[in-house]
Amino acid sequence: MHKVINQEIKQIISAYPEVGRILEEYNIGCVPCSVGSCLLKDVVGIHNLDPEKEATLMYRIEKAIYPGRNVPKPVVDASKKSAPKKITYSPPVKKLVDEHVLIKRLLALIPSVAEYTETSMKVDKDLILRCVDFIRNYADKYHHMKEEDILFKYVDEKAEVIQIMYKDHDTGRGYVRQAVEGAEKGNKAQIKENLLAYRELLTQHIKKEDEILYPWIDRQLSTTQVGEVFQKCNAADASVGDALPRKYEKFIIELEEKFLQEVTK
Amino acid sequence: MSGCPGSKTIDFSEKTNQEGSETGKRPSQLRQWPIQMHLVSPMAPYFQGKDILLAADCTAFALGDFHKDYLKGKSIAIACPKLDSDQEVYVEKIKALIDDAKINTLSVMIMQVPCCFGLAQIAKDGAEKATRKIPVKQIVVGLEGNILSEEWL
Ligand SMILES: [Fe+2]
Ligand SMILES: [Fe+2]
Numbered sequence: 001m002h003k004v005i006n007q008e009i010k011q012i013i014s015a016y017p018e019v020g021r022i023l024e025e026y027n028i029g030c031v032p033c034s035v036g037s038c039l040l041k042d043v044v045g046i047h048n049l050d051p052e053k054e055a056t057l058m059y060r061i062e063k064a065i066y067p068g069r070n071v072p073k074p075v076v077d078a079s080k081k082s083a084p085k086k087i088t089y090s091p092p093v094k095k096l097v098d099e100h101v102l103i104k105r106l107l108a109l110i111p112s113v114a115e116y117t118e119t120s121m122k123v124d125k126d127l128i129l130r131c132v133d134f135i136r137n138y139a140d141k142y143h144h145m146k147e148e149d150i151l152f153k154y155v156d157e158k159a160e161v162i163q164i165m166y167k168d169h170d171t172g173r174g175y176v177r178q179a180v181e182g183a184e185k186g187n188k189a190q191i192k193e194n195l196l197a198y199r200e201l202l203t204q205h206i207k208k209e210d211e212i213l214y215p216w217i218d219r220q221l222s223t224t225q226v227g228e229v230f231q232k233c234n235a236a237d238a239s240v241g242d243a244l245p246r247k248y249e250k251f252i253i254e255l256e257e258k259f260l261q262e263v264t265k
Numbered sequence: 266m267s268g269c270p271g272s273k274t275i276d277f278s279e280k281t282n283q284e285g286s287e288t289g290k291r292p293s294q295l296r297q298w299p300i301q302m303h304l305v306s307p308m309a310p311y312f313q314g315k316d317i318l319l320a321a322d323c324t325a326f327a328l329g330d331f332h333k334d335y336l337k338g339k340s341i342a343i344a345c346p347k348l349d350s351d352q353e354v355y356v357e358k359i360k361a362l363i364d365d366a367k368i369n370t371l372s373v374m375i376m377q378v379p380c381c382f383g384l385a386q387i388a389k390d391g392a393e394k395a396t397r398k399i400p401v402k403q404i405v406v407g408l409e410g411n412i413l414s415e416e417w418l
Contacts, residue, residue: 090417091400227369230400
């Protein structure tokens with residue numbers, strides 16, 4: 001087992017698909033992951049399961065890999081601090097979680113925007129570009145930059161979880177470029193396909209951050225670092241002013257009203 | 266149960282669970298004087314830009330590893346929300362620590378007894394009055410020196 005624990009998760013899953021299914025039962029979504037070079041021990045560690053759950057999970061994985069082996073039943077280490085049930089964030093991380101809410105409101109509108117684009121006579125280029133403006137300036141510049149330039153700098157940036165976040169941000173930027181190109185050319189299918197892909201990507205991305213990555217980072221931050229991250233994020237916000245988040249909140253409200261009317265018309 | 270839980274007599278001298286080592290010396294982590302909230306000045310150099318621990322008087326006696334685990338790396342002010350007078354001054358001092366001394370964070374450490382939460386309230390009031398914003402944490406210590414909770418407010 002010692003050897004397996006230090007193996008890349010993708011290799012383990014491809015050799016023993018049952019392990020992927022077990023992980024999924026524990027809401028550890030390694031199977032669809034595009035990279036998969038996390039080590040099994042890190043995968044389990046990052047999810048901060050309570051000791052009992054973790055021991056049972058490891059027991060089941062070992063059983064799946066070595067069915068013939070007489071694996072000892074899990075011994076629960078009660079002295080290990082169990083994970084708190086409700087996730088609590090430090091103030092700077094909480095602010096980032098709160099920013100996800102406005103981004104999720106745009107994601108919720110994307111199917112309507114895509115549908116509207118498909119069914120209208122001519123592509124509403126202005127609408128697409130305004131959505132893109134939100135994504136680029138609020139989701140990306142205002143929000144992702146605080147993650148990339150401030151928060152992620154406080155943990156091991158080479159860690160795979162962080163690499164995946166960077167990759168997601170980049171992939172998202174690619175979809176947005178494609179959607180803009182679609183809008184310029186009046187290519188409905190291109191717009192729809194890329195906006196929907198962006199929605200799918202960011203939905204998963206935000207879920208990963210809220211539930212796994214941010215709590216993992218918070219567990220590593222010292223009190224002093226929490227204060228530093230808080231001040232740096234505040235300074236970043238102050239440098240753009242509060243007009244920016246207000247402007248984009250207003251945009252989302254307008255969009256919600258527009259599509260609510262479209263639906264009820 | 267009747268009477269104030271803050272001054273109710275409890276004897277746990279029979280406690281047998283005494284894990285931990287008796288060997289080795291622990292150095293003091295105190296890096297300043299004075300420490301009492303009425304005696305300290307928010308302008309003192311040891312507060313500037315620091316992480317501050319605002320500790321209820323009793324906490325340091327209850328916690329076995331107060332110096333090593335909580336005081337280390339921080340500047341401190343102590344107070345008793347039950348017995349101290351002129352506590353409005355405390356609120357103003359917290360505000361000055363945040364706005365003028367530009368402290369990095371404020372951790373309020375209190376005992377689990379209800380009256381001790383008054384100190385957390387003082388910290389919250391001071392933080393609210395301040396124009397600058399900082400993270401504020403509350404740590405609650407049990408009577409037998411265990412940490413009951415530690416959370417950002
Ligand atoms: Fe992100
Ligand atoms: Fe994010």
